[in-house]
Amino acid sequence: MRLIRRFLLWPLLTVLTATLIVACTGGGSSAAIRVGSKDFTEQFIIGEMYALVLEKAGLTVERKLNLGGTPVAQAGLVNNEIDLYPEYTGTGLLTVLKLPANSDQEKVFEDVAKGYKEQFNLVWLDPAPMNNTQALAMTEAKATELNIRNISDMAAQASSLVMVGPPEFQEREDGLPGIQQAYGNFQLREYKAIDPGLRYKALVDGEADVAVAFGTDGEISAFNLVLLEDDRNLFPPYQVAPVVRQEALDANPAIAEALNALAPLLTDETMQQLNYQVSGEQKEPADVAREFLTQQGLL
Structure with missing residues (x-):
């Protein structure tokens, strides 16, 4: 009888253990936040900044930087292959949503935020002052x-x-x-x-x-x-902001707080200097990102 009970208990214990492991590792907020980027210097730096401040906020991060151009990064979000990446408002307006050009920063951000939410269930967090137009x-x-x-x-x-x-x-x-x-x-x-x-x-x-x-x-x-000043307002604004899957935000509300705290620091002058440290001085983007965030007290 004891032998029979032992054979019955082992499968039950195995099932309970497996259930406990799944509960501990698969429950939304404990999953790694997958941070992507496009394939050029500024994106490497900002993508790494996003990853570092999220890690500082206590989140686990998986880096998926250097994905490729806009279509690849956007598809990564839509297909649940990444959770967020830095995008530009002008790119969202013209390339992704195919909307008419507009030089009004606030209107462009409003339009892309609304369009991404309605079409893709994606959220634009706060845009930085910088304008890579x-x-x-x-x-x-x-x-x-x-x-x-x-x-x-x-x-x-x-x-x-x-x-x-x-x-x-x-x-x-x-x-x-x-x-x-x-x-x-x-x-x-x-x-x-x-x-x-x-x-x-x-x-x-x-x-x-x-x-x-x-x-x-x-x-x-x-x-x-x-x-040269674009005195006839031809070029649309290209402010950078994190674009995030709504599901990732729901599971990890700390994402918004951490990334919104970074946004005001990314001005034109700051990004020019950081970009040149990589393109001109041949520093590694990850080192440039970490040094800047440390100087700003975010790490």
Whole structure:
């Protein structure tokens, strides 16, 4: 009889143990938060910052950085392969939601937050002040010499100016064709299409007068470049913010508090400097992120 009871008890104990393990490891809030990023310097830095502040808040984090471009990262959220990643409001507006361009920061954020929630059940947390929008840059010396401070000034002198930038800028709706349409159908002396990584060297070396830029590029502060004012408000804002799966937020409310505390610190000047530490000084993005957060008292 004892032998029979022993054989009956072992399967029961096994089932109870397995149930206890599942309860302890599979219950929502104890699961790792999967933090993704796209495949360029700024995303590596910000993605690592997100991971570090979440870990500081006591959450377990799995890093899935360097996923690829916007379609890959967005699909990762929708398909429950990641829980959050840094996205730009302008990208959400134009690339994901396919909505018309708009230069009003608050309206763009309102539209993307509403559209993502309705279409994908995804939540935009607080946006940072930084604006990684498309821009045109000149050296301080050249801008002063020609008295150019905004894109209208540049358009008035375009026939004598050489612009350098990536090949696709000549074709994109929000690239050169869009600027020409908004600023008077001007014609440049020349557009030099080169690898994006060589734009600033060409500008500083005097091979071009104007370079296609993005608002938080590290070289802007490193080389003391002038960003021309978009005085006709052509370019939409590209503020960065965490986009998070609603289910992940429900299971881990601390995500919002931790990431919203970081957002106000990410200004244009800060991101220019942090980006250049990686692109110009060849530091590791994770080291740059950790050092910055430590300096700010978040770690």
